[in-house]
Amino acid sequence: MHHEAFPYRLYLVTDEKACLGRDLIKITEAAVKGGVDLVQLREKDLSQKDFVEKASRLKQMLDRYNVPLIINDNLKVAQACRAAGIHVGNADMSPVDIRKEWPEHHMIGYSIEEESQVTSAAANQADYLGISPVFATPTKTDTITEWGLEGIRKIRSLTAKPLVAIGGIKSENAFAVMTAGADCLAVVSAICSAADPARAAEAIRKEIEKALK
DSSP states (O other), rough: OOOTBOOOOOOOOEEEEGGGGGGGGHHHHHHHHTTEEEEEEEESSOOHHHHHHHHHHHHHHHHHOOOOOOSSOOHHHHHHOOOSSEEETTTTTOOHHHHHHHSOOOOEEEOOSOOOOOOOGHHHHHEEEEEEOOOOTTTTOOOOOOOOHHHHHHHHHHHHHHHEEEESSOOHHHHHHHTTOSSEEEEHHHHHHHHHHHHHHHHHHHHHHHHEE
């Protein structure tokens, strides 16, 4: 499925810890050079002020490459740094409320953790749905469902929305996840922790392109 409004294929979710002490902005830039076309900044431990500051620096770099920045779960930060969008999960503010508070058109991503959410009002307001996690990972311990390839096929049959698969994605399984019905792959440690993030991104991007042929 090709979505005009959501042309993105390789989505980097940055995580300070996953960068293993290296500069997050440099790693993100390398990943963009390798084929990442959408970036999400996830910060659970920063103060509002520091989060905004970091987001603004990251956005400045991404703007040079024309890559949109999505902020995880913090509407005030997303508004302050004029991000392209926001990504929320089940326990966060609902996409329905975000639309009211941030009416100009921004991308809203919403993570689906159980099947019933796919047809919910929240999912209905989202521009894309995150299928989380496809494969269990050590970074997410509070998981309800591990979707697997079957889960992606199932959700694909229930919705026409763009699907972003996240959780344990790497070059070895990228092709299978795309062919199961994902529109875009979100990657954390397979890029952030790689010795060469640009090459890691390139390898995954190559598998995505192969699946799109």
